[in-house]
Every structure is written in structure tokens, then in C-alpha cells.
Amino acid sequence: MNKTLIVNRAQCEEILTVEKCIPYMKTALIGISDKQAKVLQRTMIPHDNGNMLANMPASLVTENVAGSKVIIFPGPQTAKMGTNQGIIPLFDITTGELTAIIDAELITVVRTAATSAAATDVLAKKDSKTLAILGSGKQGKAHVQGMLAVRDIKTVYMWDLYFDAAKQACELMKLQYPDVEFIPCETAKEAAVNADIICTTTPGKTERPVLLGDWVKEGAHINAVGTCSARGRELDGEAVKKSVIFSDWTEACHRDAGDILFNISIGELDEMPPMVEAGEVLAGRHPGRTDEKQITMFESVGISVEDIAAAKMIYQYAKENNIGTWLEI
Numbered sequence: 001m002n003k004t005l006i007v008n009r010a011q012c013e014e015i016l017t018v019e020k021c022i023p024y025m026k027t028a029l030i031g032i033s034d035k036q037a038k039v040l041q042r043t044m045i046p047h048d049n050g051n052m053l054a055n056m057p058a059s060l061v062t063e064n065v066a067g068s069k070v071i072i073f074p075g076p077q078t079a080k081m082g083t084n085q086g087i088i089p090l091f092d093i094t095t096g097e098l099t100a101i102i103d104a105e106l107i108t109v110v111r112t113a114a115t116s117a118a119a120t121d122v123l124a125k126k127d128s129k130t131l132a133i134l135g136s137g138k139q140g141k142a143h144v145q146g147m148l149a150v151r152d153i154k155t156v157y158m159w160d161l162y163f164d165a166a167k168q169a170c171e172l173m174k175l176q177y178p179d180v181e182f183i184p185c186e187t188a189k190e191a192a193v194n195a196d197i198i199c200t201t202t203p204g205k206t207e208r209p210v211l212l213g214d215w216v217k218e219g220a221h222i223n224a225v226g227t228c229s230a231r232g233r234e235l236d237g238e239a240v241k242k243s244v245i246f247s248d249w250t251e252a253c254h255r256d257a258g259d260i261l262f263n264i265s266i267g268e269l270d271e272m273p274p275m276v277e278a279g280e281v282l283a284g285r286h287p288g289r290t291d292e293k294q295i296t297m298f299e300s301v302g303i304s305v306e307d308i309a310a311a312k313m314i315y316q317y318a319k320e321n322n323i324g325t326w327l328e329i
């Protein structure tokens with residue numbers, strides 16, 4: 001009987017960084033475009049107390065790994081208690097062995113920022129120096145780490161619905177990056193107008209956009225991250241119209257990209273615009289940005305193969321560095 005490596009939350013925190021995750025997200029995005037990633041749509045079981053059991057399976061054939069993120073999306077009581085948990089069981093496709101069980105808590109936030117960084121690396125102008133973060137929560141802060149990993153950013157403008165959140169995020173980030181200037185902003189416009197790279201990381205569940213096309217300067221790159229359903233948007237129709245659009249997975253974006261679908265539903269866009277998968281650019285089959293004045297946009301709705309690729313990274317690192325506990329299941 002083979003043994004399974006258990007990697008707990010504290011060990012994942014020790015191992016997983018946005019920087020380390022970026023190459024794995026490049027592989028995952030290429031896997032999507034090469035049809036070497038197999039992904040099933042998320043299924044959920046709702047419960048009366050609001051807790052939802054979610055199951056997000058995927059396999060990445062090129063990495064010989066299959067698995068599923070299995071987590072509870074907490075209802076109000078569970079969220080207050082902070083007791084919700086999740087795991088990713090990882091299987092070897094060739095042998096069928098259960099190779100690892102990885103805690104899932106940190107993976108979602110880190111893999112999302114690492115995916116945006118992978119796309120930004122091939123889409124944003126090489127000399128991008130300024131970054132705007134709209135929504136200074138977990139994703140906003142992780143996106144600072146992701147963007148600083150791929151571009152020589154000198155100034156970061158951070159905005160949030162709550163100014164205090166933007167201020168606190170700036171103070172926290174400054175400790176990690178003392179050479180970078182962090183400026184908390186009172187308005188989203190103030191943050192966006194001078195930015196070479198803009199990341200939208202708000203809940204994006206309403207009609208009110210946080211980024212207007214009018215504010216986006218020539219040559220900018222946008223990572224649209226917060227909206228993962230057709231029920232809301234972060235970008236107005238103008239921002240989408242001005243952009244050359246790249247997706248994490250076009251099939252999923254046709255279903256879930258609120259920045260496009262919601263704008264179509266309220267008449268700010270006429271129809272589904274063309275989009276190219278970022279994996280095509282990463283694989284060298286598409287040039288990406290073709291001129292310095294173009295505005296590029298990465299539409300990220302999140303794909304479970306990113307979770308599996310990040311879990312594989314944790315497994316490999318843990319195995320090589322004697323971290324975790326081997327158990328016979």
C-alpha cells in the first residue's frame with residue numbers, strides 16, 4: 001500500500017508563495033489551451049444554514065495529476081466561527097495512487113494572483129512602473145505580490161470601498177516592499193488614471209462598476225479578477241470595448257465573465273467580444289499585445305485546474321524538503 005503525504009495549513013503557508021506558484025499557473029493556462037487540462041464545472045450542495053459543499057475537479061495530464069478542491073463555502077454562522085475547511089486530494093493519473101492531501105485554504109488566493117501574474121508577464125508592457133489595485137482585500141494584496149514578481153513596479157495606488165482597508169493594505173505591503181511607494185486612494189479614478197497595470201479585485205456583484213474605460217490610459221493592462229458570475233461587473237462596457245481581451249478559459253468566460261455578460265445584459269456591450277486564451281500567448285502561438293498603445297485585459301474567472309497545479313507544486317516541494325506527514329490511508 002502506498003503512503004499519502006498530508007500537508008496541513010501551516011505547512012502550506014510555509015511553502016506556498018505567489019512567486020513560486022507563477023510557473024505552475026503558466027503550465028495550467030497552457031494546459032487549458034492545449035486541451036491537456038480536463039475540468040468539470042463546480043457542483044455545490046446547499047444546506048439550510050447557508051453552508052455549501054463545493055466540489056471542483058480537474059486533471060492536468062501534462063503533470064500526471066488529477067484531483068478536486070472540496071471545500072465548504074461558509075454560511076453566516078460558520079463564517080463567524082471560522083471553522084470552514086477544505087482539502088485537495090491529489091491522484092497520480094498513471095498509477096491511480098492517492099499521492100497527497102493538501103489543505104485548500106491558502107491555495108485559492110495565491111493561485112489567482114499567480115495566474116494574473118502569469119498573464120501579465122506576457123501581456124503588460126515591459127516598462128510598466130505603476131500599479132492600481134481596486135479592492136484591497138486578500139486578492140488585492142496577493143495581486144501586489146504577483147505584479148511585483150513580474151514587473152519592476154515603483155508605485156502602487158490602492159483603493160477600496162473603505163479607505164481604511166486601502167490604508168492598512170498599503171502599510172502592510174510597505175513592510176514587505178520597503179523600496180516601493182504605496183499610496184492609498186480616496187477614489188478608484190485617482191488610483192486608475194496613472195496606472196500601467198490595473199487589477200480589479202472587488203466582490204463585483206453589483207451593477208455599479210469600479211473601473212470606467214474613461215480612466216484607463218493608453219497601453220495599460222487590466223487584470224479583471226473579482227467578478228466570477230454574470231450577476232455583476234467590475235468594468236463598465238467602455239473599459240471592455242477599449243480592450244483586447246485575453247481569457248483564462250474562453251469556455252468558462254462565455255458562462256461566467258460578468259464584465260462581459262452583465263454589460264451585454266444592460267446594453268453597454270452589443271455582443272460577446274472576441275477573446276484569446278492567455279495559454280495561447282504563453283505557448284507562443286499568439287503574439288499577445290501587438291502594439292504599445294493597445295489596452296490589454298486578462299479576464300479571470302478562475303479554473304479548478306489552477307488549484308490542482310498549485311497543489312502539485314506544494315506536494316513536490318513538501319516531498320523534496322521533508323515537510324508534511326506520510327500516512328497509509
Ligand SMILES: NC(=O)c1ccc[n+]([C@@H]2O[C@H](COP(=O)([O-])OP(=O)(O)OC[C@H]3O[C@@H](n4cnc5c(N)ncnc54)[C@H](O)[C@@H]3O)[C@@H](O)[C@H]2O)c1
Pocket residue numbers: 108109112134135136137138139140160161162165201202203204210225226227228300301302303
Ligand atoms: N478570478 C478568480 O479566480 C477568483 C478567485 C478567488 C476570488 N475571486 C474573487 O475576488 C474577489 C475578492 O476576493 P477577496 O478574497 O480578496 O475578498 P476580500 O473580502 O478579502 O476583499 C474584498 C475587498 O473589496 C472591498 N469591497 C467590497 N465591496 C466593494 C466595492 N463595491 N467596491 C470596492 N471595494 C469593495 C472590501 O472592503 C474588501 O477589502 C471576490 O469577488 C472573489 O469572488 C476571484
